Amino acid sequence: MSAPVVLEARDIKRDYVVNRGLFAKPKIVHAVKGVSFKVEKGRTLAIVGESGCGKSTLARILTLIDPQTSGDLIIDGNTVEIASGRPSRELRAKVQIVFQNPYGSLNPRQKIGSVLTEPLQLNTDKSAAERRDLAMAMLQKVGLQPEHYNRYPHMFSGGQRQRIAIARALMLNPSILVLDEPVSALDLSVQAQILNLLADLRDEFGLTYVFISHDLSVVRFIADEVMVMYFGEAVEHRSKAEIFADPQHPYTRTLFAATPRADVETIRKRVMARA
Template identity: 80%
Template sequence: MTQTVLQAKNLVRDYHVGGGLLTKARTVHAVKGVSFSVEKGKTLAIVGESGCGKSTLARIITLIDPATSGDLLIDGNKVDIAHSALTPEMRRKVQIVFQNPYGSLNPRQKIGDVLGEPLKINTDIPAAERRDRAMAMLKKVGLAPEHYNRYPHMFSGGQRQRIAIARALMLNPSLLVLDEPVSALDLSVQAQVLNLLADLQDEFQLTYVFISHDLSVVRYIADDVMVMYFGEAVEYGSRDAVFSDPKHSYTRTLFAATPRADVESIKARLAKKKAA
């Protein structure tokens, strides 16, 4: 049986920009009525360029920012943080991994404490068990127990992203929002982190919302794809449908702009250059 973990109905988010002495107050429509749903163990990729509202959407899904209107359902329960306080259960269920692994870890906090913190805040698990769980999680994401007492600056970008993923998984979330998790990483490290994400998804039946602007990564990892453009979802469908038959002109522009690294395209380019 398939179970819908995340459902969004007509989500809208407006930001009111206050006017100053000489400027009028205005409203920025960051997200304009977006609907989608993600089933358990699946990956929805949200694609778009800077300013298209994909990170605003991530903030709404992660329950950091309330939506101006529309419904957000997590595991079938309606969540509205604008009107009622969030339950600890909900806080546990949704976690996020940010783009920049250099900015998202506290430089003065040891890795063990980074991983223990979510448990310390959200549960009453004793210190010894917190430590055991952090150790186990370190191994799970491909690090070693001796990393427990080290500081973030002692790790490479890829290792830090593993730590950020480990921290997000400490509370056994059902939904993980990944905001450009591999954009800052080198190609080979990117491959390792994508493999890790795929393994973890299989093991814990995790649901991913994967935000990216890299279409080749999206094609590799996503089950469903949503393309956003100026706050609207201009294209939404299964990966194969979107990639084989893009409907919206913006999606086609996006595909056309993505550099191709196959031999045929190179031959075509060189032939064109010779002719010119």
């Protein structure tokens, strides 16, 4: 009945050593303190938390950018080990990432065509013509045009750049996409377009999302399950409906209460109180 688990984390920990000057003893910071979760195929897990809670560190571990200090990462049933060497081509192709800041995640000196064909060039044996065709097709899928192929990133707006970043992530046909705050740098109207695009792509490619965000209203829109992180720990992990209806952990409650809401009744009350 339930879909297969494509991504599983078992007690993942990540420590950093921070050097504090020449004479102070180096300090060990526990950025992620033993996080476990499973994501089934086609589902979206949202990881919510504030800055410094370890959610971006976790994202880097899930996308094989940094190794975990301990714990197991299991992708498609295989335990992944990258501490000893670079991940294989097959593994690369399975997990990809979209970063928060579309102004930083595209190389300013690289044309869009090159951005999109680079993954294929590095990981497949496709010919230049095939790579070009695939990139063109992907441009269209994310709502851009073939003539954008030869342009540089600075000619695009933030939303368009995020589309390009999404297209790059999809070039290798991944099964899992880690989205690290993909819409928090965007304007409201553009945010809506990108969220729609992500929802469409999820259905079309059967993608599994790990959606990292601090914005609860966005999470409420896109997630199936929500995991709340606080100081490196997952304090609550339940289905979206449950967690929004009845948050259990005190931190989750604080977070929900702090989120400003454009709710007419609340505004009316506030206006009355002021007058």
